[in-house]
Amino acid sequence: DSGVTQTPKHLITATGQRVTLRCSPRSGDLSVYWYQQSLDQGLQFLIQYYNGEERAKGNILERFSAQQFPDLHSELNLSSLELGDSALYFCASSSSGLVQETQYFGPGTRLLVL
Amino acid sequence: AQSVTQLDSQVPVFEEAPVELRCNYSSSVSVYLFWYVQYPNQGLQLLLKYLSGSTLVKGINGFEAEFNKSQTSFHLRKPSVHISDTAEYFCAVSEPRTGNQFYFGTGTSLTVIP
Numbered sequence: 001d002s003g004v005t006q007t008p009k010h011l012i013t014a015t016g017q018r019v020t021l022r023c024s025p026r027s028g029d030l031s032v033y034w035y036q037q038s039l040d041q042g043l044q045f046l047i048q049y050y051n052g053e054e055r056a057k058g059n060i061l062e063r064f065s066a067q068q069f070p071d072l073h074s075e076l077n078l079s080s081l082e083l084g085d086s087a088l089y090f091c092a093s094s095s096s097g098l099v100q101e102t103q104y105f106g107p108g109t110r111l112l113v114l
Numbered sequence: 115a116q117s118v119t120q121l122d123s124q125v126p127v128f129e130e131a132p133v134e135l136r137c138n139y140s141s142s143v144s145v146y147l148f149w150y151v152q153y154p155n156q157g158l159q160l161l162l163k164y165l166s167g168s169t170l171v172k173g174i175n176g177f178e179a180e181f182n183k184s185q186t187s188f189h190l191r192k193p194s195v196h197i198s199d200t201a202e203y204f205c206a207v208s209e210p211r212t213g214n215q216f217y218f219g220t221g222t223s224l225t226v227i228p
Contacts, residue, residue: 002157033216043158043204043218056214090157099214100146100165105157 003027004106006091012112018079021109023091025072029104031055031097032074034066037108038087049074050097081113116141116207120219127195128227135190135222137205147188148206149179152221158204164188175199200226 003026013019025032034046036059045058049068060066063081068074078085088110092103117140127133139145146165150158162173169181179190188205205219 002159004157042220045216045218048214058215092158097214099208099210099216100163102160102163103158105159107155107157 002104002106004091004093004104006089006106006109008109009107010110010112012114013081014114015081015083017081017113018077019081019111021076021078021089021091021111023074023076023093023106025074025091025093026104029093029095030072031094031101032068032072033092033094033103034060034074034076035090035092036087037090038084040084043090046076048097055097078111083113086111086113115215116145116209116217118205118207118217118219120203120205120222122222123220124223124225126225126227129197130194132193133191133195133199133224135203135205135224137188137190137219139186139188139205139207139217141186141209143209144211146208146210147179147181148208148216149173149177149188149190150204150206151175152202152204154201161190161203195224195226197226197228199224 005024031050033048037043046060048056066076088108090108092105094101119138121136148163149161164181172178
């Protein structure tokens with residue numbers, strides 16, 4: 001158990017809908033990362049937050065947005081969903097958000113868009 | 115942007131035999147290198163990382179990797195595998211000078227045969 005929790009574990013929705021994925025980092029960690037893992041695109045870094053502020057942005061679509069709240073939990077919002085958004089979404093956390101730090105991954109949220 | 119190539123998508127190996135999982139990255143600029151393991155239905159877990167110093171890095175579960183700057187490679191090795199090593203292995207690269215982006219390879223599925 002990494003100490004990172006993600007809810008829900010599974011999510012099934014329809015095209016055009018909007019969903020919110022939630023992540024709680026390990027106790028004491030200030031930085032949260034979001035990743036997407038799909039069969040066709042592999043594992044992709046989406047975005048990183050540190051203590052409520054966006055720190056780095058990867059291949060995140062404009063239809064997707066994220067935020068980190070004062071209690072350090074983070075939410076990833078996916079809107080206007082398409083079939084291709086079906087994937088496993090991981091959250092990870094680290095203590096200070098430095099690139100050389102170990103990231104601790106949650107178990108993921110599996111999203112299926114029908 | 116970096117690209118990370120894991121040359122073997124699937125590697126079957128007999129129990130107690132040695133294994134090498136190959137990883138090459140595209141840019142020769144200063145990089146940090148990581149290997150992660152993903153067990154079935156779980157998140158990723160850090161095996162080892164190279165930040166600087168000795169080119170031979172030792173990680174958890176008996177794995178080690180060697181950084182070769184001239185060949186832009188970071189191959190993962192284990193002298194004797196166990197059934198429990200069956201998992202997906204991901205190589206990842208980050209360029210500290212350009213920020214906190216992470217680039218992952220497509221993964222290598224290691225299957226240990228009894």
